[in-house]
Amino acid sequence: MEFEEKTLSKEVIFDGVLVHLEREEVLLPNGATSVREIIRHPGAVAMIPFTNDGKMVLVRQFRKPLDRTVVEIPAGKLEGTDVDPLEAAKRELEEETHYHADKWEELVTMYPTPAYLDEKFTLYIAEDLSIIENPRPLDEDEFVEVLECTYEEALALQASGEICDAKTLYALLYWQLRLKEMNENE
């Protein structure tokens, strides 16, 4: 089966601080044409930080698209100077939570919504945490509250709707599986 959609023309609609929007005219496999609206994003990192006593470190922040606070795993977009996603992950963990992690493991890379967005992010497990005394500051328009949750507390945040984004829901499912495997190995 032929799938490819060839680009016939491309137009930049908006080149913003975070969002870069393009509009492409494409040639479909059946010879017809269609329009694809594509948001370009520099990519991101996210991490599931586990404290030494088995809690997950989460951050609460206001998300303007939803006009309310959301509790998420720490995350951040890649900056122009980032060559290594792992270094970006270490920086974001420090800035958002004031934690340093000695143990990092890459879990998965995912696209939040490939239908119209090219954002890709790498998800890490961060363990062996220690508090940084003089951490790098947050971006000046970021306001973040750090939470350390047990699994039950995190489930309550999901039930209340404050945990609601794809990467954090993925992290909770991963945590459920991890707890199950820990129980099996006991």
Place this chain on the structure above:
Amino acid sequence: MEFEEKTLSKEVIFDGVLVHLEREEVLLPNGATSVREIIRHPGAVAMIPFTNDGKMVLVRQFRKPLDRTVVEIPAGKLEGTDVDPLEAAKRELEEETHYHADKWEELVTMYPTPAYLDEKFTLYIAEDLSIIENPRPLDEDEFVEVLECTYEEALALQASGEICDAKTLYALLYWQLRLKEMNENE
């Protein structure tokens, strides 16, 4: 802790077929102002269809933002006339896979990326599948190949990178957990 970002002004940047982009000037909790770029989306549905012999129904399609094919669980955006997400889910399953499901269960609602996008989708489990003889057709710019995968086949598609979007990776983690629980109950 005060989090709210009050909207000072709002400007529509682009009102496209799928993407609606706004730019808002907001008042931050510390009294400073900042700009938020927000993509508005009508919302969507997605489903994890399990065949009667325990395979997952997946669809392969070209995703222009990634310029390649991606294998995903069936999904679709809400249309203007949709009042009930479950009805939209039934329609999308029929259009994309030619399957009808007698058993539906709502699993979770999630936001793919609440930092700059208001898209929300409801994820269902669809079971008791049967083939529809004269299914509703796909949108005329959609080309979809239907796959029925065992868990091992789905893992191979993840390893090759063709399964790579958040909702389908979530579905695979859910499947892993479900298989584990089935084994425990045997």
